Amino acid sequence: MIQFYAPDIATTLQLPESDSRHAVKVLRLSEGDTLYVTDGRGRFYTCRLVCAHQRHAGVEIVSVEERPLPWAQTLTVAVAPTKHLDRMEWLVEKMTEVGVNRIVPILTDRSERRELKVERLEKIAVSAMKQSLKAVLPEILPLTPLKEVLEMMPDAQRFVAYCDPAVERVDLAKSYEPRKDTLLLIGPEGDFTPGEIERTLASGFKPVTLGENRLRTETAALYALSACHIIDDTK
16 A cells, blocks of 8 residues: 655645655556545545646545554654764664654764754655554654753653663663653764763663664664564563
């Protein structure tokens, strides 16, 4: 099944230009054909194509189904963007497929990337949402200073993955409480500075380890998110 994304489908009854082109020119759908659309806010629409236009395909809504995310809690991953943008794009794609509510790119003292175009990441998230047949698009925040991230979700369980063995850490799998709002904090490729870790722990974050292997930033973020889902499914 191919899924289209149209955030305003209920009011405009039209697909955006890119999806219109894909439906009419690439897939060669014609008037009367059925197509499936999500608004990215948890609603899934079964539609009938009534105007096969390559720029603004018109549809008739046949039925609407609520499709919330299959987990109850809010899962937020705050991660320092990688130096090479393609690795950050890969991470956004995979986290969207695995399942995440919010992605927060963070700015740290050792950040390799200090500018970020969120619009590009949002397009990748849309594509991954459609590919994985989800109906909720994760929120992607602009590049956010670490200081502001430390103030987010004060009532949630908050973890920081840190490499320095001098800091006493607990395995994430042993510390994570299933189905509870969670904020995962992953540092840059050079890791957090000692001062940043001191402020992070003072803000109530629990230091955790993701195992004995040293992981790349994007691998660590995806590993931590996946671990939360696996634990949720087994407990």
